[in-house]
Amino acid sequence: MGGARGTDGTAGPDDSLVEGLAAAAAGVATASGTRLVVLVDGRSGTGKTTLGDSLAERLGAQVVHLDDVYPGWDGLRAAAEAVVTDVLGGRSGYRRWDWATSCPAEWAAVDPGRPIVVEGCGALSRGSAPLASLRVWLEADDDTRWERAIGRDGESFAREWDRWAAQEAAFIAAERPAELADVVLRT
Numbered sequence: 001m002g003g004a005r006g007t008d009g010t011a012g013p014d015d016s017l018v019e020g021l022a023a024a025a026a027g028v029a030t031a032s033g034t035r036l037v038v039l040v041d042g043r044s045g046t047g048k049t050t051l052g053d054s055l056a057e058r059l060g061a062q063v064v065h066l067d068d069v070y071p072g073w074d075g076l077r078a079a080a081e082a083v084v085t086d087v088l089g090g091r092s093g094y095r096r097w098d099w100a101t102s103c104p105a106e107w108a109a110v111d112p113g114r115p116i117v118v119e120g121c122g123a124l125s126r127g128s129a130p131l132a133s134l135r136v137w138l139e140a141d142d143d144t145r146w147e148r149a150i151g152r153d154g155e156s157f158a159r160e161w162d163r164w165a166a167q168e169a170a171f172i173a174a175e176r177p178a179e180l181a182d183v184v185l186r187t
Contacts, residue, residue, distance in 0.1 A: 013051050021183065022058040025134035029115070036061065036115035037088060037131055041124035041177045042138030043168050044157075045145030047187040051138065052119030059115050066120020069094045072102060073160050076167040080122030080175070087118060088131045121168050124177040137181035144187075 021038075029036035036059060040052045049065060056063035064087050069079040075097070086094045092112040098105040110116060118128075124135050140148075150158050157164075171177075178184055 013047070013054050017185075018051075018054045018058050021134060021136065022055055024182070025055075025059065028133040032133070034133065035112070036133050038115075038117040038134045038136070039083075039123040039128055039132045040117065040119040040136045040138065041121060041181075042140075042187075043121060043145060043172075044161075044164060045147070045149035045152075046138035046140045047148070048119045048121070048123075048138055051136070051185075052117045056117040059117070061115035061117050062110055063117045063119065064094065064110060066118070066122055068096050068108070069120070070122075071095075071097050071104065073163055074167070076122050076164070076171055079120065080125050080171065081127070083118055083123055084125070084127040084131070088116070088128065122171055124180055125171075125175045126180065129180040134183070135177075135181045137178045137184045138187050139178070139184065140187045 025036055025038050038052075038055055038059070038061070040048045040055070042048050049067075052063055052065070055061070064083075066079045066083070069082055069087070070076060071078050082094050085091065087110060093107055093109040096105040096108045097103075124132075124137060129135055146161070149161070
């Protein structure tokens with residue numbers, strides 16, 4: 001992915017890539033008569049937020065960052081379930097996590113009538129895949145992911161890297177999100 005710079009200083013997605021993905025998602029939603037839903041998943045440091053924000057801007061969609069949903073450092077599975085039951089389900093929202101206090105915060109509503117992009121590890125599961133117009137899995141080598149993630153989040157994430165990586169590995173083994181994806185991109 002080359003182009004504009006992401007919030008972590010890495011190259012963002014090419015405009016043509018974003019345009020192509022947005023067109024594919026819109027085409028599926030139009031053809032099926034369903035809400036436009038894009039799921040962007042991958043391990044830490046693969047560029048999910050940068051791509052998700054670019055797609056949301058192009059589509060005029062609301063965006064849910066799973067970093068706001070994970071209930072703490074052990075919350076990947078809970079957030080993946082919340083994508084299905086809350087974010088894309090009947091509740092149309094999520095309980096935000098306050099990382100500063102390590103406590104649940106306010107309910108964040110999402111508009112069930114508007115297009116939505118959900119990005120974060122855990123976004124693409126067997127439960128969420130059928131609800132999506134477009135499913136994207138991002139990959140990068142481990143050294144690149146480390147540099148991006150720690151460069152973005154600093155020492156607080158460095159201390160939790162192994163703990164989080166174990167949850168990512170368990171989720172990937174159980175859900176096989178790359179196999180559920182319409183598009184797999186190496187970043």
